[in-house]
Amino acid sequence: MPKMIFLNLPVRDLAASTRFYEAIGFTKNPQFSNEQASCMVWSDEIYFMLLVPDFYATFTSKPIADAHATSPHLIALSFDSRAEVDAIVAKASEAGGTGDFRPPQELGFMYGRTFEDPDGNGFEPFWMDPAAASGGGG
Missing domain, CATH: 3.10.180.10 (2,3-Dihydroxybiphenyl 1,2-Dioxygenase, domain 1)
Structure with missing residues (x-):
């Protein structure tokens, strides 16, 4: 299996952010997307996970920047x-x-x-x- 990168980004408006990333050339992977997250594919090995703040917060105890x-x-x-x-x-x-x-x-x-x-x-x-x-x- 190749090395992969999944970059998690908190976003305020998931639908608007999904549209932005699609507009600049990313593809949404519906298999790993829902009302809390959009999985945006940059390449076969690089994925951006757009996460609503409440969901992002489940991955860290630090304040969200x-x-x-x-x-x-x-x-x-x-x-x-x-x-x-x-x-x-x-x-x-x-x-x-x-x-x-x-x-x-x-x-x-x-x-x-x-x-x-x-x-x-x-x-x-x-x-x-x-x-x-x-x-x-x-």
Whole structure:
């Protein structure tokens, strides 16, 4: 079995958050979704579990962070091209998120931007030159 990642995110409005993640390219897995959670598939190995606060609280005794007021995490997502990075930021902005909460990063071999979902969770979509990533220069 491959290694998998299930990222749990608390969301205030499950239906709105589900629509947002579908708009930016995730697919909802109904088998693991209900009125308390939406299982959003990014890839065969990466799943985002959108959880209503009361359900999220059953997994931790700590207070739930308000991602609009704090930065509990930054989630980096890789893409195959600069155009795909630009496209997901545009989709996020159009779907109710906030695009470019900091200036885009242009490092020559790597290009990155940012967006937040409606709950303030921060994302860093990026593209890296495949030759540079494999040590072949670029």
